[in-house]
Amino acid sequence: MLLCDVGNTSYHFYDLENDFKEDVKSFDPSTIEDEVYFICVHPTLKKRLRALPNWEDLEEKIDKTPFYDTMGIDRIVACHAITDGVIVDAGSAITVDVLKGGVFQGGFIYPGLKAFQNSYATISKALRYDFNTQVDTTKLPKNTQDAISYGFFAPLLKEIRSYDMETILTGGDAAILHRYLPDAKVDRHLLFRGMLFVLGRELC
Amino acid sequence: MLLCDVGNTSYHFYDLENDFKEDVKSFDPSTIEDEVYFICVHPTLKKRLRALPNWEDLEEKIDKTPFYDTMGIDRIVACHAITDGVIVDAGSAITVDVLKGGVFQGGFIYPGLKAFQNSYATISKALRYDFNTQVDTTKLPKNTQDAISYGFFAPLLKEIRSYDMETILTGGDAAILHRYLPDAKVDRHLLFRGMLFVLGRELC
Known part of the structure; x- marks a missing residue:
């Protein structure tokens, strides 16, 4: 059995021991012979995968009523992995979702690090810097690179900390946020845990 | 006498009673006969204005050492208008600067409303919405439009409120932020007050 989280750029597989990625553009999903339980955020690709006999869409097993119609299936599945807490999935977008007693309380979306950085560059050439991912968020900056880096990190961190x-943390930029949230747990398999929960199993 | 804040898109004039704008592309600054004190964020245009006999660049009268080298002259001038407080200039970028006892404490830059909105659209078509500028920032959202609107407003507001x-508030989007910060003061002439301070006068 394989689990697979299909994003816009890659197939992310998990065989309950190891995980590996395949490129959405070049990988042929029909080459997989195992039973695959998947979720997919891409509508066209989802249709194609559903047509394969050994690929089963977990989305069909999920009751979405506690969430909302247009909420990404990846967020919904991640919410099945925990009962209480804040899930921060830091990818191309940063989604922040809150659960209490297993009930979804709501969540918000912040642009991911790259998108945020690029948005400064669209405003002015003078703001075209890579972020300082170690900017001190405890004191107000006094140079341009830190001023935009602080603008990305400090407000987001204040929002997340306010939930107490x-x-x-999960997603590609989890490690960067972990520096600022040392008490947070990094779980790169959170989504797969959610998928297993939906399948009625527990990850050891 | 006229004051003029020259931005990337417009000349913003103030005759100490009324203010008016002229387009940077179409307006000929040599048609002004009055004495003009100006600041200009655009390097090429600044050079051209300095060459005009009746246009005097206020930037030359300002000691920038309490600030930093690459800080925009508009932010520096605005900082001359107050002694204690937080200046939020909500334009194409949102600059947030803090002063205590007349001393600049530092500041940060957040993308402006439009740039922030556009950055979601670059991440995914599914996030292509106009912001709900009346989103409730006191409870976590449960729909996509509110999830991105909250992502723009709530973290920024928590950051600003944290200074206590x-x-x-100044700049084109000051009124939108004022809804969420009702105790804040809106001052559309803040920059001109800063210019007058530099000139050693006081605005009545």
Whole structure:
């Protein structure tokens, strides 16, 4: 059995021991012979995968009523992995979702690090810097690179800390946020845990 | 005498009673016969204006050492208008600067409303919405439009409120932020007040 989280750029597989990625553009999903439980955020690709006999869309097993119609299936599945806490999935967008007693309380979306950085560059050439991912968010900056880096990190961190709940970080930029949220837990398999929960199993 | 704040898109004039704007592309500054004190964020245009006999660049009268080298002259001048408080200039970028006892404490830059909105659209078509500028920032959202609107407003507001100081709002989107910061003061002439301070006068 394989689990697979299909994003816009890659297939992310997990065989309950190891995980590996395949490129959405070049990988042929029909080459997989195992049973695959998947979720997919891409509508066209989702249709194609559903047509394969050994690929089963977990989305069909999920009751979405506690969430909302246009909420990404990846966020919904991640919410199945925990009962209480804040899930921060730091990818191309940063989604922040809150659960209390297993009930979804709501969540918000912040642009991901790259998108945020690029948005400064669209405003003015003078703001075209890479972020300082170690900017001190405890004191106000006095140079341009830090001023935009602080603008990305400090407000987001204040928002997340304001919930005063256990925080779980996942996604490609989890490690960067972990520096600022040392008490948070990093769980790169959170989504797969959610998928297993939906399948009625527990990850050891 | 006229004051003029020259931005990337317009000349913003103030005759100490009324203010008016002229387009940077179409307006000929040599048609002004009055004495003009100006600041200009655009390097090429600044050079051209300095060459005009009746246009005097206020930037030359300003000691920038309490600030930093690459800080925009508009932010520096605005900082001359107050002694204590937080200046939020909500334009194409949102600059947030803090002063205590007349001393610049530092500041940060957040993308402006339009740039922030556009950055979601670059991440995914599914995030292509106009912001709900009346989104409730006191509870976590449960729909996509509110999830991105909250992502723009709530973290920024938490950051600004964390200073617990008098807040002055200026710039084109000041009114939108004022809804969320009702105790803040809106001052559309803040920059001109700063220019007058530099000139050693006081605005009545």
